[in-house]
Amino acid sequence: MESWTFEAIGTAWQIDTQAPLAPEVRDLVADRIERFDRDWSRFRDDSFVSAVAREAGDRELPEDAESLFDFYTDLHEVTDGAVNPLVGRALSDLGYDAGYSLTPSATPTAPTSWSTIDWGGADAQRRLRTDEPMLIDVGAAGKGLLVDHVASILWAEGLRQATVDAGGDLYHCGTTPIRVALEHPHDPTKALGVVELEPEDALCGSATNRRAWGDGLHHVLDARTGRPTTDVVATWVLAPQSCMLADGLATAHFFAEPERLLERWHHQFVRMHADGRVVWSPDLQGEVFA
Amino acid sequence: MRLPKTRQILAATAAASALLMTAACGSDESSASDTASPAPAASDASDTAADDTAAAGDYADGTYEAEGSYTNPGGQSSVAVSLTLEDGTVTAVEVTPEASGTSLQYQQKFASGIADEVVGKALDEVSVSKVSGSSLTSGGFNAALEQIKSEAQA
Structure with a gap:
């Protein structure tokens, strides 16, 4: 097996294939990631997100906006507002800013409700109209969507055996399943459990232990308060055919009851609470080492 | 009716x-x-x-x-x-x-899907090809974090 590793959009990527990836395929992947980054990164000045953060305006939506905003609209609703892409300002105020200051600069506040934002919704003409600067952070679903895009490129290039891994967010294509350990949030040398990814399954994990930079400061914010959430400390979601779905639901599981999410989306989950309690799907393709 | x-x-x-x-x-x-x-x-x-x-x-x-x-x-x-x-x-x-x-x-x-505590198993005891946890962070974040830590200790 061959692995291509690189860093992009703030995480470590690894693409496993049977044979080394041709340079032109690597270029396609790199170009796609660059396009995504130029639209959605809040860590670079020339992105769409940075433009929206600088001033109010009426803007054409970039590529992927409809997929992301539609999904965020659902996530916002099902979590009663806890998941909201406008949480970027609060993240930045807490120190997770474009300069990685990791020093809180202001008391975070709850962002404007996503449901009040005018981005066209179901209308044919979709534009984002904002009447004040807003900092969008698509961290809850963007990486998963990009993993889906990369997996699609590999498929289109005829690669039938590939695993795309963006810092633990996975999309697996092939003919045989792979086994994936769920890293114990309190001890990275241990596995909390193991899941088996069938071909065309995606798996995403989210935990508050790593993107953390101070006492109680981590990247999973409750948009209703603008502050880091505390009840759930780690989640994993396995979803068929969509890493974006797995990614977004992994965030939603910090806030919504599993029943509510299971009723709406076909997926499996594992989640660990701050008190050590672990809850998982009854039909989990795998095992939790309880 | x-x-x-x-x-x-x-x-x-x-x-x-x-x-x-x-x-x-x-x-x-x-x-x-x-x-x-x-x-x-x-x-x-x-x-x-x-x-x-x-x-x-x-x-x-x-x-x-x-x-x-x-x-x-x-x-x-x-x-x-x-x-x-x-x-x-x-x-x-x-x-x-x-x-x-x-x-x-x-x-x-x-x-059957709930446990009060999960100790886990050592990673080398479980045969896996991947590990999924909190997303790995990039060099930029890690470097910044190290700097913050060292400043805090200074």
Whole structure:
């Protein structure tokens, strides 16, 4: 097996294939990631997100906006507002800013409700109209969507055996399943459990232990308060055919009851609470080492 | 308005039975016939004014609501059925899978999916090709974090 590793959009990527990836395929992947980054990164000045953060305006939506905003609209609703892409300002105020200051600069506040934002919704003409600067952070679903895009490129290039891994967010294509350990949030040398990814399954994990930079400061914010959430400390979601779905639901599981999410989306989950309690799907393709 | 027994309504309407099958995800071939059979599998959530004398096909106009249950491999599930009759003809049928049924089924199986504490196993004891946890962070974040830590110690 061959692995291509690189860093992009703030995480470590690894693409496993049977044979080394041709340079032109690597270029396609790199170009796609660059396009995504130029639209959605809040860590670079020339992105769409940075433009929206600088001033109010009426803007054409970039590529992927409809997929992301539609999904965020659902996530916002099902979590009663806890998941909201406008949480970027609060993240930045807490120190997770474009300069990685990791020093809180202001008391975070709850962002404007996503449901009040005018981005066209179901209308044919979709534009984002904002009447004040807003900092969008698509961290809850963007990486998963990009993993889906990369997996699609590999498929289109005829690669039938590939695993795309963006810092633990996975999309697996092939003919045989792979086994994936769920890293114990309190001890990275241990596995909390193991899941088996069938071909065309995606798996995403989210935990508050790593993107953390101070006492109680981590990247999973409750948009209703603008502050880091505390009840759930780690989640994993396995979803068929969509890493974006797995990614977004992994965030939603910090806030919504599993029943509510299971009723709406076909997926499996594992989640660990701050008190050590672990809850998982009854039909989990795998095992939790309880 | 008379509210005939659930099973009678359902037996009288092939359309409702067909929809019930759909609502049950086809997981159990017998679901529709069970619901419509004389031995009622249907629960009686809305069965408040049963009229045993009503013969099949002899119903007053109006909207009837009932709850049907069926057995699937995961246990009991329910669907709500709303059906409108005009001149003895069904003009509208609405079948809604009920959250309570899904949740109940979910909860029945859920008991096995909870643990107060999970110690875990050493990674080298489990044969895996990947590890998934909190997303690995990039060099930029890590470098910044190290700097913050060293400044805090200084």
